[in-house]
Amino acid sequence: xxxxxxxxxxxxxxxxxxxxxxxxxxxxxxxxxxxxxxxxxxxxxxxxxxxxxxxxxxxxxxxxxxxxxxxxxxxxxxxxxxxxxxxxxxxxxxxxxxxxxxxxxxxxxxxxxxxxxxxxxxxxxxxxxxxxxxxxxxxxxxxxxxxxxxxxxxxxxxxxxxxxxxxxxxxxxxxxxxxxxxxxxxxxxxxxxxxxxxxxxxxxxxxxxxxxxxxxxxxxxxxxxxxxxxxxxxxxxxxxxxxxxxxxxxxxxxxxxxxxxxxxxxxxxxxxxxxxxxxxxxxxxxxxxxxxxxxxxxxxxxxxxxxxxxxxxxxxxxxxxxxxxxxxxxxxxxxxxxxxxxxxxxxxxxxxxxxxxxxxxxxxxxxxxxxxxxxxxxxxxxxxxxxxxxxxxxxxxxxxxxxxxxxxxxxxxxxxxxxxxxxxxxxxxxxxxxxxxxxxxxxxxxxxxxxxxxxxxxxxxxxxxxxxxxxxxxxxxxxxxxxxxxxxxxxxxxxxxxxxxxxxxxxxxxxxxxxxxxxxxxxxxxxxxxxxxxxxxxxxxxxxxxxxxxxxxxxxxxxxxxxxxxxxxxxxxxxxxxxxxxxxxxxxxxxxxxxxxxxxxxxxxxxxxxxxxxxxxxxxxxxxxx
Numbered sequence: 165x166x167x168x169x170x171x172x173x174x175x176x177x178x179x180x181x182x183x184x185x186x187x188x189x190x191x192x193x194x195x196x197x198x199x200x201x202x203x204x205x206x207x208x209x210x211x212x213x214x215x216x217x218x219x220x221x222x223x224x225x226x227x228x229x230x231x232x233x234x235x236x237x238x239x240x241x242x243x244x245x246x247x248x249x250x251x252x253x254x255x256x257x258x259x260x261x262x263x264x265x266x267x268x269x270x271x272x273x274x275x276x277x278x279x280x281x282x283x284x285x286x287x288x289x290x291x292x293x294x295x296x297x298x299x300x301x302x303x304x305x306x307x308x309x310x311x312x313x314x315x316x317x318x319x320x321x322x323x324x325x326x327x328x329x330x331x332x333x334x335x336x337x338x339x340x341x342x343x344x345x346x347x348x349x350x351x352x353x354x355x356x357x358x359x360x361x362x363x364x365x366x367x368x369x370x371x372x373x374x375x376x377x378x379x380x381x382x383x384x385x386x387x388x389x390x391x392x393x394x395x396x397x398x399x400x401x402x403x404x405x406x407x408x409x410x411x412x413x414x415x416x417x418x419x420x421x422x423x424x425x426x427x428x429x430x431x432x433x434x435x436x437x438x439x440x441x442x443x444x445x446x447x448x449x450x451x452x453x454x455x456x457x458x459x460x461x462x463x464x465x466x467x468x469x470x471x472x473x474x475x476x477x478x479x480x481x482x483x484x485x486x487x488x489x490x491x492x493x494x495x496x497x498x499x500x501x502x503x504x505x506x507x508x509x510x511x512x513x514x515x516x517x518x519x520x521x522x523x524x525x526x527x528x529x530x531x532x533x534x535x536x537x538x539x540x541x542x543x544x545x546x547x548x549x550x551x552x553x554x555x556x557x558x559x560x561x562x563x564x565x566x567x568x569x570x571x572x573x574x575x576x577x578x579x580x581x582x583x584x585x586x587x588x589x590x591x592x593x594x595x596x597x598x599x600x601x602x603x604x605x606x607x608x609x610x611x612x613x614x615x616x617x618x619x620x621x622x623x624x625x626x627x628x629x630x631x632x633x634x635x636x637x638x639x640x641x642x643x644x645x646x647x648x649x650x651x652x653x654x655x656x657x658x659x660x661x662x663x664x665x666x667x668x669x670x671x672x673x674x675x676x677x678x679x680x681x682x683x684x685x686x687x688x689x690x691x692x693x694x695x696x697x698x699x700x701x702x703x704x705x706x707x708x709x710x711x712x713x714x715x716x717x718x719x720x721x722x723x724x725x726x727x728x729x730x731x732x733x734x735x736x737x738x739x740x741x742x743x744x745x746x747x748x749x750x751x752x753x754x755x756x757x758x759x760x761x762x763x764x765x766x767x768x769x770x771x772x773x774x775x776x777x778x779x780x781x782x783x784x785x786x787x788x789x790x
Contacts, residue, residue: 197346197387198265204339205230205245212242214381219341222247226259227567231278233340237312239377239393241341246276248287248338254565255331256576259342264320268349270390271325274313276340277306287335292328293318295540295572298365309377310395315366317352317390318539328568330576347390350421352457352534354506364455364534368446370397371530373407373431385425386418394428394530404439408432410463415499417461422502428530429461429500435518435525442518442526448509452535455506456516459530462490462497475526478517479507487521506536540572541585543592550614551581551594557609558599558628570594584617593617600646601625608647610635620644624670627651632671634659642666648695649673656680656702670695677701679711 203210203219207230210219219241228249236243249257271293277286286306291299291314298316305311325344329337352364371377371394380391398407409431417426435442448454458477467473470492477485484505494501514533518526548570555566564579571583571592582596594615604626612621613635620643621636628650636645637659644667645660652674660669661683669687676699685705687694696702703711 198267198269198344199346199387200261200264200344202259202342203243203245204247204341206243207245210243217241217381219243222259222342225261226257227253227562228257231338233276234279235306236274236276236340237306237309239309239379240274240276240312243274243341246278246338246340248278248336249329249331250336251331251333253562254567255333256328256565256567256578257331257337258326258328258568261325261327261342261344262323264323264325264344265346266320266323267346268317268319268351269325270315270317270343270345270347270392271327272313272315272343272345273327273339274341275301275305275338276312278338285335287331287337289332289334289337290330290573290576292326292330292568292573292576293363294320294326295328295542295569296363296537297330297540297573297575298363298535298537310368310393313393315393317347317364317366317534318362319360321360326568328576330573331565343391345390346388348388348421348423351388351390352422352455354455361539363537363539365537366392367448367454367533367535369394369530369532371395371428371431372397372433372528373409374398374427380425383425383427386423388420389423389425394425397433400433400442400444401439403436405433405435405442408434408464410465410498412463412498414461414463415494415496417500419500424459424500424502424530428459430463432461432463432527432529434464434527435520437525440520440525442528443515444517444531445513445515446533447512448514449535450512451508451510453506453508454514455534455536456484456504457532457534458485458503458516458528459532460488460490460501460503460527461499461529462494462527463529464527465497467491468497471522473524473527474521475524476519476521477503478515478519479505480509480511480513480515481517490527540569540574541590541592543569543571543583543594544586544589547594547615547617550611551578553609553611553614554597556606557611558604558606558623560599560604560606561602582620586617595641596620598622599626604628608633608636608652612636613638615639616641618642622646623650624648625650629653631655632657632660632676636660637662639663640665644668646670647674652676654678656684656696658683660684667692669693671699672696673698675699675701679704680708 201217201219202222204222206219206221209221211217212219228247231246231248233244233246273291286303288301288303290297293316299314327342329339331337354362369392374396375398377394377396379393380389399405414426414429417424417429433442470489472491474487474489476483477488485503490501491497518528520526551570560566566578570578570581577583580597580599581594583592584595586593595617596619600622606628607630608628610633616639618639619641624646630652631654632652634657637657642663643665646668648670653676655678656671656676658681661681666687669684669692672695678701680696680702684694696708703709
């Protein structure tokens with residue numbers, strides 16, 4: 165074999181090896197669910213126990229301020245920082261998580277206290293995911309472990325997940341960590357309504373008969389379960405039941421799509437002779453939908469056959485499952501059985517009762533209760549972007565808190581924004597802007613016309629400068645435009661005359677100039693109200709000065725250019741005349757000086773001649789005398 169052939173074969177072998185390795189890595193990556201974990205306020209990525217879980221820093225996701233955790237729940241990940249949002253910076257604050265695959269997720273928030281933000285007091289605020297409010301923190305949450313975090317299951321429909329915290333005026337919202345964990349696409353399946361139309365908030369998740377609590381990463385659960393937290397409940401009442409447990413394997417415990425950890429089926433609560441029923445009660449919001457997931461496994465070694473344990477399940481006195489026989493329904497002991505029921509609860513309490521049907525005892529291994537929340541329809545994307553342009557152009561103060569979706573959750577719309585639901589496109593649209601007397605000092609951007617459903621604009625009583633954009637004339641739905649008492653200049657755009665629905669137009673108290681468009685002057689004939697007073701440069705309609713000969717824009721430019729050139733020529737002439745005058749005066753001074761010198765020299769010469777003549781004459785007289 166030649167050396168060249170040997171090198172070629174080696175290179176092909178290495179290429180094949182690395183291709184197989186890459187394929188293995190790729191396939192392996194596909195078996196891992198997507199996970200994004202943010203340590204809020206962290207300046208560096210870090211790994212924390214258990215399992216050295218990777219938590220990313222939250223740089224560039226949101227505003228707010230960084231603080232140190234002074235108290236958090238003992239069940240939380242060991243993170244030391246948080247991010248809080250002072251109420252002075254606005255009531256709405258959001259994390260915008262981008263590049264999220266279009267899949268099914270469990271989204272979880274952990275809350276903690278920080279001295280910097282709360283001065284030892286609990287903040288009370290609301291939490292929303294993708295515009296749907298999922299939770300309102302209640303007083304005392306920081307002292308109850310399973311109330312210090314919120315978990316919701318939802319679909320990401322547009323490669324983003326927006327997580328918002330809405331201040332209620334009671335302390336600064338603060339968050340320690342955010343998790344977005346992929347779960348199986350069929351997990352907690354709902355045929356109607358579709359999964360994408362709802363959000364499931366975890367209300368309570370209990371493992372019965374077991375005194376230990378934990379997340380599924382502590383309970384050897386599958387990653388596809390979303391790392392659910394299971395709170396323990398050893399008994400439902402004093403001497404009414406007793407816990408039991410087993411070490412035997414549970415058939416079907418960890419199967420998809422929900423992937424429950426086996427350990428929750430290895431313990432249970434069983435009723436006793438003098439209390440044959442098992443009863444559980446909790447407070448809920450009335451007239452809401454709740455989804456119950458009840459978990460059973462016959463782990464009592466005395467129950468091995470069908471018919472030995474039969475019981476009914478009642479919710480608020482209504483039977484939802486009749487004649488439940490675990491062994492009969494699973495075919496054998498130590499096998500998992502999950503029963504699900506979604507119902508509307510009209511009362512303020514939800515009571516679950518397991519009542520034996522044939523004199524035996526009741527049993528239950530675990531309970532899950534979810535609040536079924538209809539997902540909010542979002543605001544039209546183009547109009548959200550247009551509001552961002554308006555926000556930046558007007559220099560809107562932070563206190564307005566224009567973050568997240570302007571219209572949802574409906575409990576927390578943006579201040580100064582009016583919304584209307586458009587059933588034709590199943591989106592919210594913006595039909596009003598009311599930002600009068602807010603100290604705004606920016607300008608009106610042309611992009612405001614992208615808010616094409618606006619009916620009213622009120623920006624009066626600010627310090628908005630610049631000109632009125634022509635693009636306002638493209639908002640055909642506009643009925644009221646109030647820009648009074650600002651610092652607007654320039655002329656009134658002709659395009660405003662094309663607004664057929666305009667009923668109120670207030671432009672008074674600005675620095676506008678030029679001729680008022682004729683169509684606007686005729687608005688009162690259509691029953692509309694107009695006000696142009698306080699603009700000294702306006703003319704052309706009754707109540708304003710009359711305008712002189714109308715000059716086109718090019719004529720005005722020509723006059724201005726001619727005046728400027730004339731001024732330059734006049735300046736040049738004055739400079740030349742001054743130079744010439746200075747030269748003449750200088751020449752005269754030089755000539756005068758020369759003539760004076762010559763006259764002086766000539767006079768001296770004459771005097772010298774006269775002296776010589778006199779001396780000669782005197783000498784002759786003296787000689788004759790002698």
